[in-house]
Amino acid sequence: MNQAPGNNGHRMKLVTSRLIIGVLVALLTISSIRVCLPPLLSVIAGSLIRSEPAVQSDLIIALGGDRYCLREKRAAELYLQGFAPRMVVSGVQYIPGIHTGDWARNYVVELGVKIDDVIVLRETWNTREEAKRLTAMMRENGWKSAIVVTSPYHSRRALFTLEKAAPELRFTSIPVEPQHPEWRPTRWWTRRNDAGMTVREILAWVNTLLSGWE
């Protein structure tokens, strides 16, 4: 059936205007993603960090697992500034005869911490295990508060885990400063190590929230 020329013209106009709207929406979406995604990704990484002002506590713990030993170094600085009378370092039996906790203790003693003030927390294979052992030790000794020193990307999850394990105890998070080469939250997706670390930490959060593998 033939259509009136007026109808064809109307349909053309409709198609053209839809096309223009479609292109505009696509452009707007792409540019929004380009503009909003980088700050959003940086905010996501930044939200992994929990940092608080230092307060006098019963102990300072440097959580295990940092091969650069920045956690132990920061914890030793806080001990030497007098924020707690004792320090806990943590580690695992890496190979027979080699315990990373003993190595961490030797390192903080080298930095000036009194050997009698250092306690080694052993067989802390993951954050939840570390939280269980630390809180059990604190309860046994009647210690009520701890400064927790860990890597910045790990700090919020570590505190979440500790507070869940012992809501009656007080924990203060003082993470290591975000720095090269360990990890930086700004534009993390552009650097290999930082990208790997951020994605793994997000996966670890999912596992923690689901109370998954331990």
Add this chain to the structure above:
Amino acid sequence: MAVISYQKRALILITGAALLMAVCIFALPDLMIPDSDKLHRVDAIFHLSVGTRSKADDYVLDLFQQEYAEQVVCLSSQISHELYPSDFARLNLITRGIPEERINSLHLAIYECPVELVDFLARYCLDHKWDSILIVTSPEGNRRGRQLMRDDFKQRGIELNFTHAPEDELELRRDWWRTHWKIQRLIGAVSDLLLDIYFGDCRQDS
């Protein structure tokens, strides 16, 4: 012909994607652990599987005693302040019979870019005039090692073979989906592999 509605199509697509993901997850060990290369005599064995829960020291000793190589090099980066597990693997292997002059411990820096590590190792081989190496990796590190190193070494005239301790593979595969450290290691291997692909040229924005 019956027309499938958009909702049904979406449902089929989502179910298919979920099934594919589940299959990939359950196939993780098969995807990540390739068979070891055929063993033959080489210039040196690189022992890269030093660490927790590994029986690779026994495996390396066995390979040495079967005369697959005259030299063994244990390699590791630091895991705590100046703590290199390769030093202890070397001592362990010396006490178990490898002559001191036939085994070294090589300290690796913590490289941000694996290409730098590959270059360092290739230069080390060239300095020692070695043109065939047997690399003992962890089971889940075997595939990544091949992907990362083989072509580069081949271009420099060095033949690489990869293997891992069969006992380590058995242990890793046993109830892996229920064990935290096994899942962690497998997922870690996948993410390293993907990062190697994505950051292949090690581009870094500061």
